[in-house]
Amino acid sequence: NAGVTQTPKFRILKxxxxxxxxxxxxxxxxxxxxxxxxPGMGLKLIYYSVGAGITDKxxxxxxxxxxxxxxxxxxxxxxxxxxxxxxxxxxxxxxNHNEQFFGPGTRLTVL
Amino acid sequence: QKEVEQDPGPLSVPEGAIVSLNCTYSxxxxxxxxxxxxxxxxxxxxLMYTYSSGNKEDGRxxxxxxxxxxxxxxxxxxxxxxxxxTYLCAMSGIGFGNTGKLIFGQGTTxxxxx
Numbered sequence: 001n002a003g004v005t006q007t008p009k010f011r012i013l014k015x016x017x018x019x020x021x022x023x024x025x026x027x028x029x030x031x032x033x034x035x036x037x038x039p040g041m042g043l044k045l046i047y048y049s050v051g052a053g054i055t056d057k058x059x060x061x062x063x064x065x066x067x068x069x070x071x072x073x074x075x076x077x078x079x080x081x082x083x084x085x086x087x088x089x090x091x092x093x094x095x096n097h098n099e100q101f102f103g104p105g106t107r108l109t110v111l
Numbered sequence: 112q113k114e115v116e117q118d119p120g121p122l123s124v125p126e127g128a129i130v131s132l133n134c135t136y137s138x139x140x141x142x143x144x145x146x147x148x149x150x151x152x153x154x155x156x157x158l159m160y161t162y163s164s165g166n167k168e169d170g171r172x173x174x175x176x177x178x179x180x181x182x183x184x185x186x187x188x189x190x191x192x193x194x195x196x197t198y199l200c201a202m203s204g205i206g207f208g209n210t211g212k213l214i215f216g217q218g219t220t221x222x223x224x225x
Contacts, residue, residue: 004154031211040119040217040218041217042115042117042199042215042216042217042218043199043215045212045213048210048212050210050211056210058212090154090155092154094211096211099157099160100201100213101157102147102154102155102156105152105153
């Protein structure tokens with residue numbers, strides 16, 4: 001099992017550009033999550049999904065969008081990148097809605 | 112007041128020391144308590160998982176939950192340089208519905224010096 005995979009690992013965007021952060025899991029988990037982690041801070045939930053076709057906002061959803069067309073994939077879309085979105089983004093999945101398994105992260109810089 | 116409070120440190124100890132990491136919380140609905148370990152430039156990995164109050168031991172690691180005081184702890188015995196990482200507490204419980212959402216502490220950075 002590859003677990004939770006994320007692409008790309010690093011990305012630099014210009015202000016106003018768009019991009020999609022990819023996340024996939026091969027554990028057949030229903031629950032998937034997107035977090036951002038700023039330096040010295042904990043994890044803040046952006047969006048989450050409890051199953052294919054079902055998504056909902058977390059603590060900091062503004063500036064982001066998600067979709068969940070399959071159990072395996074949960075992409076995160078940034079439409080108009082802003083410097084405030086410079087962060088490390090983690091995708092996670094879980095099977096019993098408590099023990100979450102994390103991907104390696106995507107480091108995003110917006111200049 | 113944040114739902115979960117955790118001293119960010121950094122905490123520096125000599126190899127072999129006993130380390131105590133702590134979190135306090137305000138939501139009495141929390142029932143599930145976790146500790147994640149995050150190495151530099153890596154994703155968090157689950158270290159300990161506890162339901163409700165009590166202790167749980169796994170090798171050199173012991174997790175304690177005191178729901179009456181809304182206080183959880185992680186103890187590391189015989190600390191090793193390989194334990195140097197950021198430790199995040201996380202919690203969940205009733206009132207979160209069937210979402211699996213976790214509330215994380217800020218994380219405590221630990222350095223174990225050889």
